[in-house]
Amino acid sequence: MEQGTTGYVVHEGCDHIFFVGFLGAGKSTLARNLGKLFRRSYVDTDRMVERALGKTVCDIFSEDGEDEFRRGEARVLERLRERKSLLVSCGGGIVEGPASCELMHQMGTIVFLDGDLEDSLRQIRHPELRPDYDTPESARALYAHRRPLYERECDLRIDIRGKDFEQVASEAAQLLWEKGLL
Structure with a gap:
């Protein structure tokens, strides 16, 4: 990492920020909003897998199985090596795939949006679009x-409990800025 002539930190190699956390933690919203604020591109691994496989996440799970979905996640992550400075919203189960975890560690920093289950359950607007959500009891397990x-x-954790989106975004931006990641 070196200081550029514009005053911004210039990163060498892959320097993505991967947002992980449970369903409804706000990973996509945070990546999108920080991307706009800091003029960085953002991507969503679930959408990337859907485009790559030509099916919705639910269809992939029901027709091909979770293992195929996890392999798809690893393949789309591998393609991110060719890009720099992405904010990456990861599907809630990306930590289930050892290959995906290894790739994320190689390519950047993993930020856990740490919240309570009850907060997550309140945020899930369309449970029918979540293949790993059946009932509140199965979500607890x-x-x-x-x-x-x-x-x-x-690598980093942001406690999102009891905070509104603006508070989480502000805390995330401050932490990532202080660490030299934004």
């Missing part, structure tokens, strides 16, 4: 399973 994975894989 999934959350209990994934939380340690998020904790293990993250």
Whole structure:
């Protein structure tokens, strides 16, 4: 990393920021808004997998299975090596794929949006579009399973409990700026 003539930090190599967290944590909204604020491109891994496989996430899960979806995630992440400085909203289950976790660590920083399950459940507007969400009870089990994975894989954590979106965005921007990542 070096200081550019414009006063901005110039990063060498891949320097993506990967936002992970449970369903409804606000990963996509945060990546999109920080991207606009800091003039950085943002992508969503679920949308990338859908385009690559020509199916919705739900269709991939039901027709091809979760393992195929996880392989698709790893393939789209691999393609991000060719780009720089992306803000990447990751699907809630990306931490289930060891290949994806390894790729994220190689290409940048993993930020865990750490919230309560109840907050996440309130944010899910279309549960029918979430293949890994059946009932609140199954969501609790999934959350209990994934939380340690998020904790293990993250480089940075942002506590989103009891905060509105503006507070989370401000805290994320400040933390990432202070770390020299934005």
